Amino acid sequence: MEQHTQTTETKKSEKWFDKNYKFLMLVPIMVTLLCVVYLGFFYSQNHGFILKDVSLSGGTTVTINGDIDVQKLESALSQEYQGNIVFRKLTDMRSGKVLAVVVETSVEADKIKADIEKVLGFQLTSENSSIEFTGSNLSNNFYNQLVIALLISFVLMSLVIFFLFKTFIPSIAVIFAAFSDIVMPLALIDFLGIRVSAAGIAAFLMLIGYSVDTDILLTTRAVKKREGTLNKRIFGAFKVGILMTLTALFAVLPAFFIVTGLPDSFRQIFLILAFGLVADIINTWLTNVGIIKWYCMKKGIT
């Protein structure tokens, strides 16, 4: 009896899926388009696709160990630096302890160091603080190269996908999903006003590699294997793929909720990966799935 209800349930959802998959497919495409428009707008406002942090725009990051009075620093320095300064606390969530205070500005290391010392009333030494300076020429160079690296990455990934499937439509579907996996987190990061570091861009590269495995799984199962019905194969792939993305999320999320006292570069990598993985769920299981189903029906692969 139970078995019977289950089959009717499955049949019902299968029918619903057969009827609506083309519509569902459009949702992430619309979202991607919206993100692209937003990024265009963002570009016209900020002359770049991201807000760069000092590792990409040049300047100094001072990390002062321990729980420093940020308010005091902020009120003393904000006026002089006129928005050209950012303060941030690095907190370990488990103990609630402030590990360090991070100050970012585009000025040279010596100046900001002296200014902070004046406010705090003690010397910044290599024991109690870290100071990182990047010249603006180098950081511009970094940025340009990382963007080129991102493009090369994308092209290489596309070649691998074409080589793997050797058919146009399924390959394009995967590549489009990878594209959306980058565009969506990028738009979100910009929307949230997060300043992206060099490590952050590396995370986007990683995303290219990280997010396509579920798409490969889906396409392989749907197009290459001929056991069971198409819908069954897709549903099977879905069950596995979701578990894959879930475990990947479990690998990157603890850095935000459980162990937070980590280097900024490290946490940004994981934040972008997390955004990308969530984007990948809808891109793979709405868009890519739709395109593949459509393709298989046309080609008579059932």
Add this chain to the structure above:
Amino acid sequence: MKLHWRIWLLIIVLIICALLIAPPQLLFQKGVVIQSVEKNSTEYNQSLRSGMIITSINSMNINNVQDYNSAVSKIFTGTNESIKITITADKTNFIFFGNNQLNILVKDISKTRIKTGLDLSGGARALVKAANKTLSESEVNDLIAITNERSNGYGIKDITINSVRDLSGNNYMLIEVAGATTSDLQDLILSQGKFEGKIGNTTLFVGGKDISHVERSGQLAGIEGCSETSTAVVCSFRFPISLTEEAAQRHAAVTGNLSIDPQNPQYLSQKLDLYLDDNLMDSLLISKDLKGQVATQISIQGSGSGKDRAEAIKNAQKEMNKLQTILITGSLPYKLEIVKLDTISPTLGREFTKNLIILAVVVFVLISLVLLIRYRRIKITSAVILTMFSEAFITLGIAAAISWNLDAPSIAGIIAGMGTGVNDQIVIIDESISNMESSLKERIKNAFFIILGAFFTIIAAMLPLFWAGAGMLKGFALTTILSVSVGILITRPAFSEIIKKIMKE
């Protein structure tokens, strides 16, 4: 139990990696390792060098830094007497006399060969390029050789200098130092070290080019004497240098035209001025006997000061070393520019390292739980955990073998690699438990098509990072690629055999 060769391969590789990460000779090694030896100290002259392992001092066994410190405080009781010291290092006895402290720095022997990067262990780092000039690869290599030579003279310890190349073909010099400050680094890099000897406006010799030999120690080189003023002590040093034939001829021509100083008839009317980076450093009187002579040997003098005699001698010694180094290596034909300069506090780095280890454990436990909930089978979950652990462990083993410094991005790569590794195993498990129409072998072959696809896309995505951004994110790319490669070549094949075994039961 008969095991498939793939499982044996995994076991063997794991054992090799364990030996690479923590070699038994390190685990059972007693003593302290010498971090640095003060140049020109008695200890240095006795050939004690950094990297040697001290096992005893005056028959007291040294197992760690505490032992070392207590031994040193027992030997030197503050009486300033000369005491005979016998240090056993690398199984050799070094015997000398000392009176207040040892001029060496020691640290505990590390039990593993895993090295952490600058952002986790602390230190200073500078990325250097030539100002207004693109350096060729060979120029960068010359620059590195010169800087290495100079770093000794400048007293900077534990330095590593590498060349890095970026995507647009720029070559940089990357200097990393544990423990030094940025001002030390700036000193080392930014002083061009142009040394000139001039009489009037005529240049007699230039450091590096016109000098055939510099006497670094021995009877003629060293501290000459000290004089005290009310506030400081100044010690002067001298050392001889040999000029090339060409420079000596120039000396003869120029001094031949000089007259004898009427006020000071022992000397010639003009002095030999020594310039360092265009700053007048010293002016030497020229003896009248040298007039018109083809002099190949010249004595260079200088001084160092300090608040007491010991400090003045130390500073004079340091100055002398600097000068000698510059005279030997010569100046750089271009100005250098520091494009990136970081000092990282070791304190925060330790905190980060601790948290990264905790994070890895948390990720490990969470993923295991998810899989246990999904599959509800201890055996399958344990197989996944074992594989995940093996991948991270083998990656660390390779990092130890190639002496890779693990920085925060490298560790991010390992953890992200753990995530993809699990993904692949899920595909294998799923292919094995579902879809019973085709043979198990066939199904695992299917799984490997997907895994290979995912593998090549990750490699393709990470490859450009090796060069982009002067290699600053190389670690991330390297560990990611390593861990997925370890996965595809070693752990995944073994895992599929394990799963086959579990399925057959």
